[in-house]
Amino acid sequence: MIFRIFRRPRRPRSLKWSLVLRIAVLQGILITLLVPLLIAALIWFGVASMNDYEGGTTDVIKDALTRDANGKLALKPSRELDELRRTEKGLWYVVRDKQGNMLKEGTIPPALAPFENQLDNISEARFSWTMGKVDRPAGIVMWEDDTGAGTVQILAGTEGRLSWGRLGLAAWEFFLVVILPVAGVMALATLFVTPWVVRGALRGLGAAASEAGQIDIDKRGVQLPLKGVPMEVTPLVNAVNEALVRLDNGYERHRRFLTDAAHELRTPVAILNTRVASLPPTPERARVLRDAARLSTLTDQLLDLQRLGRQVDSLAKVDLVEIARSVVLDMAPIAFSSGYEMAFEPAVEKLAATGDRASIERAVTSLVQNAIEHGGNRGRITISVVRPATIEILDEGEGVPEDERKKIFQPFYRLRPHDHGAGLGLNLVQEIMQLHGGRIEVLDGSPGALFRISFPTRPKKEEAPRKIC
Numbered sequence: 001m002i003f004r005i006f007r008r009p010r011r012p013r014s015l016k017w018s019l020v021l022r023i024a025v026l027q028g029i030l031i032t033l034l035v036p037l038l039i040a041a042l043i044w045f046g047v048a049s050m051n052d053y054e055g056g057t058t059d060v061i062k063d064a065l066t067r068d069a070n071g072k073l074a075l076k077p078s079r080e081l082d083e084l085r086r087t088e089k090g091l092w093y094v095v096r097d098k099q100g101n102m103l104k105e106g107t108i109p110p111a112l113a114p115f116e117n118q119l120d121n122i123s124e125a126r127f128s129w130t131m132g133k134v135d136r137p138a139g140i141v142m143w144e145d146d147t148g149a150g151t152v153q154i155l156a157g158t159e160g161r162l163s164w165g166r167l168g169l170a171a172w173e174f175f176l177v178v179i180l181p182v183a184g185v186m187a188l189a190t191l192f193v194t195p196w197v198v199r200g201a202l203r204g205l206g207a208a209a210s211e212a213g214q215i216d217i218d219k220r221g222v223q224l225p226l227k228g229v230p231m232e233v234t235p236l237v238n239a240v241n242e243a244l245v246r247l248d249n250g251y252e253r254h255r256r257f258l259t260d261a262a263h264e265l266r267t268p269v270a271i272l273n274t275r276v277a278s279l280p281p282t283p284e285r286a287r288v289l290r291d292a293a294r295l296s297t298l299t300d301q302l303l304d305l306q307r308l309g310r311q312v313d314s315l316a317k318v319d320l321v322e323i324a325r326s327v328v329l330d331m332a333p334i335a336f337s338s339g340y341e342m343a344f345e346p347a348v349e350k351l352a353a354t355g356d357r358a359s360i361e362r363a364v365t366s367l368v369q370n371a372i373e374h375g376g377n378r379g380r381i382t383i384s385v386v387r388p389a390t391i392e393i394l395d396e397g398e399g400v401p402e403d404e405r406k407k408i409f410q411p412f413y414r415l416r417p418h419d420h421g422a423g424l425g426l427n428l429v430q431e432i433m434q435l436h437g438g439r440i441e442v443l444d445g446s447p448g449a450l451f452r453i454s455f456p457t458r459p460k461k462e463e464a465p466r467k468i469c
Contacts, residue, residue, distance in 0.1 A: 204228020
């Protein structure tokens with residue numbers, strides 16, 4: 001025993017989201033590589049400038065600054081403060097708050113001593129002995145807000161170095177303040193802006209797809225638009241347009257062939273009818289006449305299908321009761337000679353619809369011919385006209401099984417193996433109803449089959465008048 005495993009076909013990938021995903025992955029890789037590089041560059045810069053760092057003393061003083069029980073300025077013991085005092089023998093500083101409290105240590109260099117009493121007039125300053133050169137100054141003055149003693153002013157030397165802890169903290173702050181917001185903006189751009197940009201870039205392709213969805217067998221000369229289509233997709237659109245041209249040409253050749261063949265058949269069929277009619281009346285002659293009439297009808301239907309949809313007249317108001325009455329008068333002799341009774345039952349005297357009179361007459365005639373052909377040559381054929389805009393043809397034959405009611409509209413479909421088929425009549429009726437925007441239904445007539453054609457009660461305002469045969 002052989003088991004076959006059937007897999008569901010994979011859904012096609014979305015081009016838009018494939019592009020978005022690739023851009024997002026690329027940006028993610030760039031961010032992943034950029035963050036360590038920026039942090040490494042910051043650390044390298046910090047290491048390179050450790051010996052030239054100016055805030056070694058002020059950083060330690062600021063972190064150790066506090067107030068004692070009396071509110072005076074004081075320094076709390078710390079490892080960094082002990083290390084600074086151990087390595088810098090000439091350590092000096094002056095700390096002053098806004099209330100005038102001062103904390104001093106060490107001996108201020110004589111050149112800077114006069115500035116101790118001028119701190120009220122100094123906000124920030126760098127004191128350097130080398131004019132025109134950028135080097136480590138001899139002293140600095142600055143205000144610090146985030147200390148354990150509040151806002152203070154510090155006058156201090158520039159001894160000390162940048163510690164690894166402070167360098168790491170600076171790198172972390174740089175990451176939080178600079179890198180993380182930039183990465184967040186890039187992520188938001190990837191999630192929201194990139195889909196919008198990609199959608200705009202593919203808008204032309206969507207218009208071409210929408211136009212392709214409107215392609216139908218009844219429309220000729222349709223071409224997909226190239227405006228706004230991405231350059232990479234243009235060859236595909238051009239190939240589709242060339243294929244549509246080839247299909248149009250092939251369809252036109254096929255149509256001309258069928259039209260020419262139908263025209264060529266009319267003459268020998270007419271000759272055949274004339275010759276058979278001249279024979280003595282016998283049952284065999286009657287059967288040949290019916291077959292010749294069927295062949296003539298098929299030829300006419302073939303011509304009707306080729307002409308359908310190419311008439312220049314617009315749809316107009318017609319009276320369905322008048323059309324049905326005309327068909328009944330034309331088809332009654334044929335129905336009577338085939339063994340049927342015929343009834344015409346209009347529910348109203350007049351019933352208006354929008355359509356082409358000649359096409360509707362052909363549709364009703366084809367349905368009556370179908371009833372004559374498949375009604376079993378007995379019973380009654382009833383033509384009714386009812387609201388809102390419906391014509392019904394009811395026979396008393398064997399009817400149409402429910403599972404076959406859609407198939408009988410295919411050309412030359414055989415309902416039963418011994419039947420000769422429905423020819424093109426029902427297919428012609430379906431084409432006419434589609435061009436009118438209506439529909440055809442096959443219902444259970446109990447007994448027999450009930451064919452119902454329904455027309456729209458009013459044309460769509462947004463559409464131009466349709467043109468049919």
